[in-house]
Amino acid sequence: MAWIPRLITLTGLVLLAHAGYSAQEHAVFTSAAAQHSLSTPNTSRSLPLDICLETLFSTLLVSLGLVMGSPKLxxxxxxxxxxxxxxxxxxxxxxxxxxxxxxxxxxxxxxxxxxxxxxxxxxxxxxxxxxxxxxxx
Known part of the structure; x- marks a missing residue:
């Protein structure tokens, strides 16, 4: 049953990479929008809630997979x-x-x-x- 923790860890890493890519794309989009004056200057540049939740969920998945796959103490x-x-x-x-x-x-x-x-x-x-x-x- 050693493949289940590895699968969970791999899934979490893929989701974490996707969250990082989404955060980078959001940063590029907001900076491009600010340069072209497409948004008002008072808008906040914080990450959307879905990217934050995906990051937290993927970090928990990676942690769970690593803990499940570790040997007994x-x-x-x-x-x-x-x-x-x-x-x-x-x-x-x-x-x-x-x-x-x-x-x-x-x-x-x-x-x-x-x-x-x-x-x-x-x-x-x-x-x-x-x-x-x-x-x-």
Whole structure:
């Protein structure tokens, strides 16, 4: 269903381009009319209501299409996001096309779980001392 938001966005963009073209034509017409004294000097040069409404409607259509086509938002809190990764894995991070998001990297706590434990310096010093005694014999 990814084509529906794209169609709505495209329709809104076409309407927005038409509204812009209509506004430009209105500006050209009013300036030409003012040059040739076809209108009285007290007339206002504001845009007609239909062009204003078309602009607002097309902007809302474009916004609606973009919002409908955007992916789901991720949780803000890190532990909620990591919990979702732990529970659902890559299946929880599929986009509208069924593919895994390009920035999915797996469990963010995997590095912490796979790190080595603390180093025992005294034990290493004793092993080194025993090794040097064995080398000197």
């Amino acid at each position: 991720r949780p803000i809190r890190w532990n909620v996001w990591a919990g979702k990764i732990e529970r659902e894995g890559a299946a929880g991070f599929r986009n509208n096309g069924g593919e895994v998001d390009k920035d999915f990297r797996g469990n963010p706590f995997g590095v912490l779980e796979a790190r080595p434990g603390f180093v025992d310096i005294r034990k290493q010093r004793q092993e080194f001392a025993e090794w040097t005694k064995g080398q000197s014999k």
